[in-house]
Amino acid sequence: MSGTSDGPAPAADLVGPAITESYDTTSSGTSQPSPLSDDPPLTSEDRLLNPPVEAPSPTPSVDAPPLTPAADQPPFSPATGPQPVSFGAAFTAAPLAMAVVDREGLVVTANGTMGSLLGTGAEALVGKVAADLLDLSSDARTWHAYREVLRGRQAKLRCTRRVKHPDGHSLWAQVTVTPLPEAEKAVLLSVADISVRRELQARLRHLQMHDPVTRLPNRTLFFERLSAALEADSYEESGTGRIGLCYLDLDGFKAVNDTLGHRVGDRLLAAVAERLTHCADEAGHGRPTTPLVARLGGDEFALLVEDSTGTEQLAELAESVLKAIQEPFDLSGQRLSVSASIGVVERHAAGTSATGLMQAADTTLYWAKADGKARWTLFDPERNAHRMTRQALSSGLRPAIERGEFALEYQPLVGMEDGRVRGVEALVRWHHPQFGTLTPNRFIGLAEEDGSIVQLGRWALKTACRQARRWQLERPDEPPLFVSVNVAVRQVWDSDLVADVAETLTETGLAPHLLQLELTESAVMGSAGRPLQALQALSEMGVRIAIDDFGTGYSNLAYLSRLPVSVLKLDGSFVRGFQYEGTDAHPNPADEVIVEAMIQLAHRLGLTVTAECVETSAQATRLRRIGCDTGQGWLYSRPVPPDRITELVEGEGCRK
Structure with a gap:
């Protein structure tokens, strides 16, 4: 291989045990070297590694005769005064491995330290291709930078290589390539063992x-591996x-740590x-x-499967x-059972980010917990879409409450005997x-969880009472x-419902007996x-209290007699068991x-x-026969805007 070849390195030269860890170059531009006659005077340091051109030896040697430094900078010895200096001896005895390489990439001379580093004599290195000795052609970037330094178009190259010694062991070497004065057409290659x-x-x-x-990989290493796997799959087939x-x-x-101590908890994690x-x-x-198995923190672990074959x-x-x-x-x-x-996620790597994958896994783990624990759950896109919507x-x-995005619709409550509208929900x-x-x-349900049900319920109460009062004024x-x-239990706990109702009735002018508040059976039966x-305060005020969905919760009939309740609303599941007209359904x-x-x-x-x-x-006929007071359902009307209620009331009434 020629050190001055312009073409790409052979394939065999691009693969080897050496890898580049760090990379540092300094460019000197693209200007060509100046003629020899224009070179500045050589300093003593120039003469250290550059013997005179006019007297080259057949085989370059560093053992040049002592040179006398320039007159403006004489060498000095504290004992004897100025003395001549042997720069060749310094090169040979230097503890840093060094070699002079010509512009063709061939070793001109090397010191003993370089020979020891590479497991051979210094003389045996002369004439060898320097790039092969230190595997500088194993990756395209380093190879290109090295050639640029040889050509004089780049001022410096520093890289880290892994070099294999002839005795079998490997060492890490920091390689520095620096051009020598242009007159010599050579570079200085130095190598430091940084193993x-x-x-x-x-x-x-x-x-x-x-x-x-x-002793497992931690969160940092896990995400490093995950990101590398996703990046690799994005361009590898x-x-x-x-x-x-x-x-x-x-x-x-947590119970293990709390009851047995963190030492036992750590042993459990290790096991x-x-x-x-x-x-x-x-x-x-x-x-x-x-x-890959990793501990992400606490009692959380992850198993990453690259190139998975499916769910x-x-x-x-x-x-x-x-x-x-x-x-x-x-x-x-300690004998413990846990x-x-x-949460299990499996998908195409293309288009997947580490953050997105972990979010999906975390969501799926939450599902597994919510579904009863001690199980695995596979990620479900539809379920996740519902969660995102939620x-x-x-x-x-x-x-939305502040922007006025909510509205009320009203469903008639119809008297079973005459079919006329008595009220609305x-x-x-x-x-x-x-x-x-x-x-x-x-x-x-969401409003009850985050507490916004109080604000929403207060708005619904005032809007409904205001509308009921308007109907009353329109039909005096x-x-x-x-x-x-409808009233949620959280409205009773988190707000002063009695004060809200009193204020609303006063503000709208609606009589208390024209307001009915509905609470679910499970909420009312456990009231204390x-x-x-x-x-009790609302009932004493004259407001009617209704138990909604009665018959599906905790029907404590003895407790029912002690509650200030005036209306029971039977759950629709009972009514659906009645005979349907025009169907083959059995009652x-x-x-x-x-x-x-x-x-x-x-x-x-x-x-x-x-x-x-x-x-x-x-259904209406049977309910009427067994004494039901009012009915509500699609037989009479679906929930409708306020003006449709007016039409229903002013008509002949709903069907019996």
Whole structure:
């Protein structure tokens, strides 16, 4: 190989044990060397490695006769005064490995240290290709920079190479290539053995990248490997092009630390790490790669599968991990049994980011916990889309109230005997700018979780009462309609509901008996303390209290007689068991018996009964026959805007 070749290095020269760790070059521009006559006078340092051109020897030697330094800078000895200096002797005895290389890339001369470094004599290096000795052509970037220095178009090259010694061991060497004066057409190549420093750096990096408790790769190294795997798959066609992740944590690990101490907890983590590593080794048997096991922090672990073959492979790995962890642990006399929850994600690597993959894994782990723990759950895009929608709705609830995106629709409450509208139930709708009109089942639960139900409930109460008062003023000669408003238990705990109702009635001018508040059965039946006091205060004010969805919760009939309740609303599941008109559905006699018994009980307690989900005239007929007071359902009307209620009331009434 010629050191001055302009073409790319041969393929064999681009592959070798040496790798470039650091790379440093200094450019001197592209100007050509000046003629010899224009060179500045040589200094003493110039003469150190550049014997006179006019008297070259057949084989360049560093043992040139002593030279007398320039007159303006005489050598000086404290003992004897100025003395001649042997620069060739200094080159030969230098502890730094050095060699002079000509512009063709061939070694002109080398000192003994260079010979020892490369495991040969200095004389044996003369005439050898320097790039081959130090593997400078193993990567294209270093090879190009080296040739630029040889040509005089670059001032310096510094790189790190891994050099194999003839006795078999390898060493790390820092190689520096610097041009010598142009008159000599040569470069100085120096090599420093940095193996000790590299070993120390490697040990420090290992400590930084591994968990001290489990000795597994830590979070930093895991994300480094994950990012590298995703980046490699983005441009490499080899492998499957897929990536998988099992993200797990131990169920109830905090209890172990709290009861047995952190020392036992650390031993448990180390034991879990051993079992995970064993599972990874078994999963990698016969495959190109073995899953990477890492501890991400606390009791969280991850198993990264590069070039996965599909969800089946990840499912098998997750199953083996669950079984391995469920086996009891014996820790210094402590026998512990634990379980784990695992989120499993498997997808194409292309287009996947490390952050996105971890977010999906974290979400799936949460699903596994929510579904009962001690299990693995596979990432579901549809379920995740629902979660994302839920998150978007939750974060937008409070601003939506302020922007006026909510509206009320009203569903008639109809007297069973005459079919006339007696009142209405106010049902909130969210006109979402992105998801369209949403019914309460899409957002009420979210509002209860984040507390915005208080603000939303207060708005619904005032809006409904204001509308009921407007209907009353529009029809002064007709019996007024009452309005029924749903109230969440959190409204009772987190706000002064009694004060809110009193203020609203005063502000709107609506009579208390024209307001009905609906609470679910499970909430009302367990009322005690402040909730019970609030209900009693509202009842004494004249407001009617209704139990919604009665018959599906905790029906404590003895407790029912002590509550200030005036209305029971039977859950629609009972009514659906009645005979349907024009269908082959068979009635459920038990439903009718239960409904009749509840109506009789309510009447004996002085309560009225409203049946929900009345959809056919046959259902209405049976309810009327067994004494139900009012009905609500699509037979009479769907929830409609306020002006449609006016039309229904002014008409002949709803169907009986």
